[in-house]
Amino acid sequence: MTAPEITAYTLRPDAKLAAWLRHQERAIVPPWIKMAQKVSPTEYRGVSTRRLESAQLLDFFDGLIEAVQRGDTISLDRAIEGLVAERLGRGYKLTDFLWIADTLKVSIWRAARKTLTAGQALDALEKLEPIFAHSVSRLAWLASRAAEARLEEELERTRWNLARLDRTKSDFISIAAHELKTPLTLIQGYSSILSSELEREGEDNPRLHNALQGLVRGAERLHAIIRDMIDVSMIDSNVLTLNYQPVNLAALVRMVVSDLKKEAVDREVTIQIMPFPEEVGSLFGDPHRLYQVFNNVIGNAIKYTPDGGRITVDARVLPGQEGTPDFVEVRVSDTGIGIPPEDLPYIFDKFYRIGDTDLHSTGKTKFKGGGPGLGLAIAKGVIEAHGGRIWAESPGYDEER
Structure with missing residues (x-):
């Protein structure tokens, strides 16, 4: 911050007024300190007058006298700093700083009324007014600059803490994902062995079969979560690799919708794919990763659309800026519960969840179903790795809908 433009006042040296101020120091300074004490921050209101009579306050008064005597504010400015x-x-x-200056003026006025005539008192205050105006301007600027510096320091510390927290979160995801893979592999292996043994022995035990199927489904869901955690870790570390090849985007979307058909039917949610423009054709991308994007986005739409709702997928070709190729915009819209405006900037963050999680179900694609909150973060990472952009728009939000 540069120095402010402070109004320039012509200060005429006045040795007589300076001598009077020095002579009245005992009558001016103690009452001034007591008045300043009344507006000190709460924790300092009980501080004794002697403690408040710091070198800085005395320097301020001495600087005022020197400004009157010499006609410049060099010492006063130093004291103010x-x-x-x-x-x-x-x-x-x-x-509080402005009050310090104002209470000094009040204390000087009271001393002047007792020792000077009315005319002399008014004349003294008139001569001191430019110095007080300068002091107030200087105090205000220095206090504002210091507050701004402290705020900037606090913001920088907050940014650093957030970055460290994000790194810690990414490290945890990476470590947890890899540590969970080994026991999960054992669970899947033993589940497969048990299933094979039951089939080989012709064991007809419905309860055992149901328990085994629940174990298999739980392991599959845990495997999907671990896979998502690894993908997020790769995105955070900027090591996500793409296998570029020709991709028929319309066919890819139809494949995703077909794979999600059971979940949509169970929820009575209709998914309509509008005809893609012929100009879309084939584009180069990683089909596996793009499948992952649309599976996460459309699956998320199913999750937050009430039973009997509708999801629509359409696309259009938009011209790029001069010198850049055209790009394809794919829109997934639904009749779901919506997104609060304050949440829109964060829904692609890791682990971000909308609404009261107590209202969420435990199924992955049930209404407001559970999940670690990584799907949209992965979609964002994959799209941006392709050089694209993903965002969300919502007219409103109704959690109870």
Whole structure:
């Protein structure tokens, strides 16, 4: 921040007024300190007058006298800088600094009324007014600059802590995902052995079969979560690799919708794919990763669309900027519960969940179903790795819908 434009006042040296101020120091300074004490931050209101009578306050008064005597504010400015630096550590605010200057003026006026004639008192205050105006301007600027510096420091510390937290979160995801793979592989292996043994021995035990199927389904879901955690870790580490090849986008979307058909039918959700423009044709991309994107996005639409709702998928070709190729915009819209405006910027963040999680079901594609909150983060990472962009729009939100 550069120095402010402070109104320039012509200060005429006045040795007589300076001598009077020095002579009245005992009558001016103690009452001034007591008045300043009344507006000190709460934790300092009980501080004794002697403690408040710091070198900085006395320097301020001495600087005022020197400004009157010499006609310049060099010493006064130096005293103001020391006062602001010392009092900010006590938690003083801008209004407290302004009050210090105002109460000094009041104390001087009271001393003048007792020892000078009315005309002399008014004349003294008139001569001091430019110095007080300068002091207030200087105090305000220094206090504001210091507050701004402290705020910037706090923001920088907050940014650093958030970055460290994000790194810790990414490290945890990576470690947890790899540590969970080994026991999950054992669970899947033993489940397969048990299933084979039951079939070989012709065991007809419905309860045992149901328990085994539940174990298999749980292992499959855990495997999907671990796979998502590994993908997020790769995206965070910028090591996600893409296997580019020609991709028929319309066929890919139809494949995703076909694979999600059971979930949509169970929820009585209709998924309509509008005809893609012929200009879309084939494009180059990673079919596996793009399948993952649309599976996550459409699956998320099923999850947050009430039973009997509708999901629509359409596409259009939009011209690129001059010198850049055209691009394809694919829109997935639904009649779901919507997204609160304050949540829109964050729904592609890792682990971000909307609404009260107590209202969420445990099934992955049931209404407001469970999940780790990684699907949209992965979709964002994959799309951006392709050089694209993904975003969400919503007219409103109704959690109970």
